[in-house]
Amino acid sequence: xxxxxxxxxxxxxxxxxxxxxxxxxxxxxxxxxxxxxxxxxxxxxxxxxxxxxxxxxxxxxxxxxxxxxxxxxxxxxxxxxxxxxxxxxxxxxxxxxxxxxxxxxxxxxxxxxxxxxxxxxxxxxxxxxxxxxxxxxxxxxxxxxxxxxxxxxxxxxxxxxxxxxxxxxxxxxxxxxxxxxxxxxxxxxxxxxxxxxxxxxxxxxxxxxxxxxxxxxxxxxxxxxxxxxxxxxxxxxxxxxxxxxxxxxxxxxxxxxxxxxxxxxxxxxxxxxxxxxxxxxxxxxxxxxxxxxxx
Numbered sequence: 407x408x409x410x411x412x413x414x415x416x417x418x419x420x421x422x423x424x425x426x427x428x429x430x431x432x433x434x435x436x437x438x439x440x441x442x443x444x445x446x447x448x449x450x451x452x453x454x455x456x457x458x459x460x461x462x463x464x465x466x467x468x469x470x471x472x473x474x475x476x477x478x479x480x481x482x483x484x485x486x487x488x489x490x491x492x493x494x495x496x497x498x499x500x501x502x503x504x505x506x507x508x509x510x511x512x513x514x515x516x517x518x519x520x521x522x523x524x525x526x527x528x529x530x531x532x533x534x535x536x537x538x539x540x541x542x543x544x545x546x547x548x549x550x551x552x553x554x555x556x557x558x559x560x561x562x563x564x565x566x567x568x569x570x571x572x573x574x575x576x577x578x579x580x581x582x583x584x585x586x587x588x589x590x591x592x593x594x595x596x597x598x599x600x601x602x603x604x605x606x607x608x609x610x611x612x613x614x615x616x617x618x619x620x621x622x623x624x625x626x627x628x629x630x631x632x633x634x635x636x637x638x639x640x641x642x643x644x645x646x647x648x649x650x651x652x653x654x655x656x657x658x659x660x661x662x663x664x665x666x667x668x669x670x671x672x673x674x675x676x677x678x679x680x681x682x683x684x685x686x687x688x689x690x691x692x693x694x695x696x697x698x699x700x701x
Contacts, residue, residue, distance in 0.1 A: 428667045429667070431667055432667035433515050433522050433525075433526070434522065435667070436455070436512070436515040436516065437515045437516075437522050439455070440452055440455065440515065440516040441518070451516065451642045452512065452513045452515075452516025452517070452642075453513070453516075453628075453639050453642035453643045453646065454642045454643070454645050454646040455512060455516065455646060456509065456512060456513070456628045456643055456646055457628050457629075457632070457643060457646035457647045458646060459512050460508065460509065460512070460624040460625060460628060461624075461625055463508060463621075463624060464621040464622070464624045464625050467617055467620075467621055468617070468621050471613075471614060471617060476610050476613070476614050477491070477614060479607055479610035479611040479614050480493075480611055480614040480615050480618060481493070481494065481611060481615060491614070491615065491618050493615040493616070493618060493619050494600070494615065496596040496599055496600050497596065497600065497612060497615035497616045497618075497619065498615075498619055499592055499593075499596050500592070500593045500596035500597060500612075500616045500619075501615070501616045501617065501618065501619025501620040501623065502619060502620070502623060503588075503589040503590070503592040503593035503596070504589065504593055504616060504617075504619075504620040505619075505620040505621075505623040505624050505627065506585055506586070506588070506589035507586055507589040507590060507593070508620070508624060509585075509624070509627070509628075510582045510583070510585045510586035510589065511529070511586065513582050514529060514579075514582055514583070514586065517576060517578065517579040517582070518574065519574025519575070519576070520574070520575065520579055524566060527562050527563065527566050528563075528566070528583055529583065529586055529587075530559070531559035531560070531562050531563045531566075532559075532583070532586070532587045532590075533587070533590050534555045534556060534558075534559040535556050535559045535560060535563075536587070536590065536591060536594070537552070537590075537594060538552040538553060538555070538556050539556075540591075540594045540595060540598065541594075541598065544595065544598050544599070546598065546602070597612065600612045601613070628643050628646075628647075629647070631643050632644040632646075632647050
């Protein structure tokens, strides 16, 4: 890193606050819906929530990019006389990874026997642990508070696993966690290689290209599974597409609110990343902060 002065503004903290204010009720509503607390005791499987949740997120993020006027930053290629957005290899990988993160986050709060706190600890601690290590591997300066975050995360994991007998971590929940962490393991290096240059245009280009891959994938993956998939998960996703929230009810309102709260958290937190590059100066914040927020 260069010796430029670090820049701290209230903007990034305001955006981060907005993320938490939307994410906290989202996680609670998701757990309440899938556990039957808001559905009259009727359990709704997590995969059934995916279609509406993912479509809401895709629409919100793409609309956000359009309103902000950021499409112009993406790299394009001329195809049949038209300039088409053409993601690079890193943004393609990062986009597919981000789609995986969003899908697994939505499912994480739906598993029975897993509390919201445990799900959050497993996901966040995993990311906070790997982020400074990845930054270190790529020879980026890791600030002292990032190492403290790593130590506290390991402590939180130790406390959680000391009472793990009180939970029911199924194979599906563990595979979902593995998918979530794998998404970050692939996404963070791509972000480090391309976006963390200190230049606003570079960061915007990375974000636009990544979302141009991630958002269509969010819709296409469950749609394909619903069309050709077999088994309980495919049937539940098919139910999610076939039974939208038509009737006004507490259940329907809660689901709609949860979906758009998550979409809000996703769009708000993307602003956090871009705020960090606004003044064209390299920031010394480790990837830990960005990784902690981006999901």
